Amino acid sequence: MNLLLDTCTFLWMIWDEPRIPPGVRDRLTDPRNGTFLSTISLWEAMAKHAAGRLEIRARGSAFRHLVEQREAHEVASLPLNEQAIAHLEHLPALHRDPFDRLLICQAIEHGLAIVTPDEHIRRYPVKTLWD
Numbered sequence: 326m327n328l329l330l331d332t333c334t335f336l337w338m339i340w341d342e343p344r345i346p347p348g349v350r351d352r353l354t355d356p357r358n359g360t361f362l363s364t365i366s367l368w369e370a371m372a373k374h375a376a377g378r379l380e381i382r383a384r385g386s387a388f389r390h391l392v393e394q395r396e397a398h399e400v401a402s403l404p405l406n407e408q409a410i411a412h413l414e415h416l417p418a419l420h421r422d423p424f425d426r427l428l429i430c431q432a433i434e435h436g437l438a439i440v441t442p443d444e445h446i447r448r449y450p451v452k453t454l455w456d
Contacts, residue, residue, distance in 0.1 A: 327359040328352065328454065329432050330400065331441035332366040332424065339394040340382065349440060349455060361403040362395050363431055369424040409434040420445045 330338070330353075337344050338353060345353070352358055367388070373379035374387050383390030395402065405427060412430035425443065429451050432439045438452035447453045 326352070326454075327361065327435070327437045329361050329363060329403065329428060329435075329437040329439050330366065331428065331439055331443060331446065332369045333442070334440045335362050335366055335395070335400070336370065336379075339391075339398060344442070346456060352454065353440065360398075360400045361435075361437060362400045363403045363428055364405055365424055365427045365431070367391055403431060403435070405431065406434075416449065419448050 334345065336342075338350075353360060370379060370381065370391060371388055374381045381387040381390060409427070409430045412433050413426060416426060416429060422445070425446050428439060429446060429449050431437065432451045438454045439446055440454045441447065442455050447455070
């Protein structure tokens with residue numbers, strides 16, 4: 326199964342937070358699963374960090390730290406492409422978070438399951454994983 330990490334899931338993973346259920350953690354570390362982090366999640370984390378709403382535990386550049394952690398955890402980068410954006414036209418208006426909506430579009434476009442505790446995302450017509 327190929328997995329797309331929600332921003333909070335990625336942060337909890339790199340900070341070794343216990344909020345990730347053990348079964349989900351097992352899937353994240355299973356080498357048979359491809360694990361991806363969207364560039365949208367990097368953008369979201371950096372925007373929240375710049376606004377003072379997210380502490381990124383880094384000694385130097387927050388951005389560099391996130392990229393290094395992505396690489397250290399063997400998570401592939403997933404850039405946003407036009408084909409994924411096209412899915413915005415068909416998404417129901419369940420909530421307005423633009424970062425989440427773009428992640429949903431990427432998951433649909435690339436056949437990925439989003440690893441997220443976010444119940445708003447789980448209401449969309451997209452594969453999710455949390456329990």
